[in-house]
Amino acid sequence: MPHWVARQLHQDVHLAEGDRYAWELTGVVVGRGPDCEPxxxxxxxxxxLTDQVVDVAAxxxxxxxVVGDDGT
Known part of the structure; x- marks a missing residue:
């Protein structure tokens, strides 16, 4: 798993709470959102994505x- 995939999945895993879960999607990128998401x-x-994949990403x-480092 590439590091950037692990980072994105780990950063957004909180969105998959309750009866929601992580998906990998295909589509045509037409822009970027406020958090630079496609x-x-x-x-x-x-x-x-299974819980095991999420655990590997974490x-x-x-x-x-460096957890907590903002990259600057």
Whole structure:
């Protein structure tokens, strides 16, 4: 798993609480949102991410990045 994928998944995992879960989507990028997230059209679900994938992303994130560092 590339580090940037682990970072994005770890940063947004809080959105998958309760009956919601993480998805990987395909689509056409038409812009960027206020948090620089891609805005898509023609969206299609590609894969539902399991808890195990989320756990791997969290471990990789902690190994690859200084947690709490804003990158500046």
């Amino acid at each position: 805005l898509l059209v023609s969206v299609r679900p590609f894969a539902r 471990r990789l994130y902690r190994q690859a990045f």
